[in-house]
Amino acid sequence: MITSNELRAFEEDIKEEFLAGSIRAPIHLSGGNEEQLISIFRDVIPNDWVFSTHRSHYHALLKGVPPELVKHEIMAGRSMHLNFKEYKFFTSSIVAGCCPIAVGVAMAIKRRGGSEKVWCFVGDMAAKAGIFRESCEYAGRNTLPITFVVEDNEFSTNTPTDKAWGDYRWYYNMDTGYTYKRIYPHINAGKWVDFK
Amino acid sequence: MKYKDALTTSMTLLGQVDNTIFLGQSIVYPGHAMFHTLRGVPLEKKIEMPVAEELQMGISAGLALEGYLPISIFPRMDFLMCCMNQLVNHLDKIEQMSCGQYRPKVIIRTSIGSVSPLNPGPQHCQDHIGTLRKALKNIPVWACKSSQGVLLNYEVAMKYEGSVVLVEYTDLYEEES
Secondary structure, three states: OOOHHHHHHHHHHHHHHHHOOOOOOOOOOOOOOHHHHHHHHOOOOOOOEEEEOOOOHHHHHHHOOOHHHHHHHHHOOOHHHOOEHHHOEEEOOOOOOHHHHHHHHHHHHHHOOOOOOEEEEEEOOHHHOHHHHHHHHHHHHOOOOEEEEEEEOOEEOOEEHHHHHOOOOOOOOOEEEEEOOOOOOOOOOOOOOOOO | OEHHHHHHHHHHHHHOOOOEEEEEOOOOOOOOHHHHHHOOOOHHHEEEOOOOHHHHHHHHHHHHHOOOEEEEEEOOHHHHHHHHHHHHHHHOOHHHHOOOOOOOOOEEEEEEOOOOOOOOOOOOOOOOHHHHHHHOOOOOEEEOOOHHHHHHHHHHHHHOOOOEEEEEEHHHOOOEO
C-alpha cells in the first residue's frame, strides 16, 4: 500500500503543478489525514467499491489506482471527477451525492450474493444532509454491505460546521469516521495563479 | 387495446428480461393505479421503496452500475421532482463525469396525475415534461399519449443505450387507442 510520505509527496507535486498554471480546473488537495486513511484502507480489498467526494486524490491512490493515472486525470482537469471503473472507484462532487448510489451498488451485491462491500466517504457537513441519513438508515435496516466513513475536518468549504449546525457531532449510528485538521485550503493551493 | 393494458403488457415484457428489477412506491402493495399494471412482473423482481425519491433514484443508478436494468417508478411526476439532484446532477451526467467509463441505464416511469373524476389539486397532477427536457442534457423524456405509444416507447426504451424517462397519463388508463 502507498505510504504516508508518498501520499504527501503526491499532493505536493500536484500543488506545484497547479501553482505553475498547468492544471486548468479546480483542485481539492488532501492532507493531514494520511494515517487515518491508511488504517481504514487496510480493510478495503481490490474488489470492493469506493465512493468518494470532490477531495478524492488520497482515496484513489489508496484504492490502488496508479499514481501516474491519477495525476494524468488531474492534469486533464478532472480532479473533481476522478472515476476509474477498472478499480471500482466512483466520485461525485455534489455534497452527499454518492450516498444513495453507493447504497444501490451495495443492494446489487447483496442480491447476487457477492462477498465484496462498498465504502462511501463523506465530509462532516455532508453527514448532516438528509440524503446521507436516508442512505444510512436504508442500508442499515436492509443489512447492505456498505460502510459510510465521515471525514470530519470541521469545515464545509470555509464554513465552520459547528457555526452552521451547532453541536453537529451527532452522527447516525451506522457510520464510522475520523477527525483531522486539513493542511491545505478548501480549494486550490492558497496562492494566486496567473493563468495565461 | 386499453391504455392500462398496454402498460401491463409492457411491464410484463420487461419483467421477462433477465436483469430487470422494479422499484418504487405502490409496486408490491396497492396504492396507485400503476400497481395493477405490474401484476405480470414476478414478485422477486419488485422492491417496495419508502417515500424517499432521491434515495430511490440514487439506488437505481447504483443498481445499474452493477449490471441491473432498473425500472424506477414514481407514481406522479410531482413526486419525481423530489429526486432532481440524483436525476439531473448524477444519472444524467455520470457518463460525462467518467469520460464514458460508467453508463448506467435506468428506465424511469412516471405519470401525470388524473384530474377526473377527482381533481387532486396543484401538487398531484402537474405536467413537468418541459421542465425535465430543459434540465436533462442526455436523458430523453418521452410522453406516452396512446396505447400504441406506450408499447412503442417501452420497446424502444428497452433497446435504447441510455436512460429514459417515460411519462404516462393516468386520465387515459381506461381509454381505447
